[in-house]
Amino acid sequence: MKTTAARGSLAWLLGIWAVTRTALLLCVLKVIVFPGPDVTSDVSVIYRGWYDVLRAGTFPLDDVTWQYPPAAALAVLSPGLLPFLQYATAFFVLALVADLVTLALLLYAGRGPARTWGGATVWVAGVPLLGPTVYARYDVMVTAVAVAALLAAARYPRLMGALAGFGALLKVWPALLLLAVRRRGAWVSAAVTGVAVAAVFTVLMPGAFAFLTFQRDRGTEIESLGSLVFHVARHHGWEGEVLLNYGSVEFLGPYVTWVSTGALVLAGVALAWLVLWRLLATRFEAHTVADAAFVAVLLFTTTSRVISPQYMVWLVGLGAVCRCFRGSRMRLPVALVLAASFVTVLEFPLWFAHVVAGDPLGIGLLVLRNGLLVAASLLAARRLWCATVPLPAPLPRQPTARSSEAPVAP
Secondary structure (H helix, E strand, O other): OHHHHHHHHHHHHHHHHHHHHHHHHHHHOOOOOOOOOOOOHHHHHHHHHHHHHHHOOOOOOOOOOOOOOOOHHHHHHHHHHOOOOOHHHHHHHHHHHHHHHHHHHHHHHOOOOOEOOHHHHHHHHHHHHOHHHHHHOOHHHHHHHHHHHHHHOOOOHHHHHHHHHHHHHHHOHHHHHHOOOOOHHHHHHHHHHHHHHHHHHHHHOOOOOOHHHHHHOOOEEOOOOOHHHHHHHHHHOOOOEEEEEOOEEEEEOOOHHHHHHHHHHHHHHHHHHHHHHHHHOOOOOOOHHHHHHHHHHHHHHHOOOOOOOOHHHHHHHHHHHHOOEOOOOOHHHHHHHHHHHHHHHHHHHHOHHHHHHOOHHHHHHHHHHHHHHHHHHHHHHHHHHHHHOOOOOOOOOOOOHHHHOOOOOO
């Protein structure tokens, strides 16, 4: 009976995956027109332009929108593997393949008495909640690497380290996957892989780390947590403006630097808390590596100066890995991330014009989405701490004067 039920669940998961992913693919191919701005222009215009520059053997040094580590070039160049398709179509197909590989990894990881297919369910349900943006960015490819790294942590720590090191050179954040890893081999493997890949790009392609300057100069993006300050201030005489800057729509004007600095301070506080947790945590279980990675990326995403819609793909993927383990305490935080993902597709691309205008609908969507992320961050951090950091031992009770006296004979 259990085998039959498992086969039925698998058939349902695969069926829902096939239907939803077909819909996403039809949207990015523009067979189905999704409401809102065109989310595929990043691939057909920006990525396509970078493709020509990268093929010439250099990074796009004159383009401030190139804000990615050097290995991101591999994702941009990947459509060359399918020369019989146009660039954008090939990219969308490869994004679909990365999606399928992630599902296969989660299904494989869900086998066993202490495991569950809850992770695969989260992935199948979470990705379409974000709409066609998922297939129009290379973040789904990075997420596939991160999922593979976390699932390899228990049995293949060196492989896990290599994947995390490579992922960090794809989009930086996979470096956080190592937070709760205690095996030295994983750290050594990550360092060796990162240095080796960085060295290859540095030697072969000039400008491999120019992205650091471009990232430093970014402002406050209009979907971030800090942007709510200016969304409200616009209705009370603030003299700034909203412009396309460094590849995203940002606030420019008085006090923006203050809010951006505040976001960096919050990120620093999150980092300090993570370091303190790592020093005090003593109870490590099979799911702790995944739980800690989810919490770390969630904290840095929430406090970032930029919360682009594709960032939610990272959280869905890491949350799915957590849900592969029956013992994970991240069930509710992952559910909050899924809810935030649905609100994200409402604010971009569906009603992005309202967000740009800063009207009540746009502000309401941002308050709801960012509020869900804040709630998920605080709840996930608290649960991770309670599950891994032991409570201080109670002080021994001091004997009272009466109890210290000799008993009186009747």
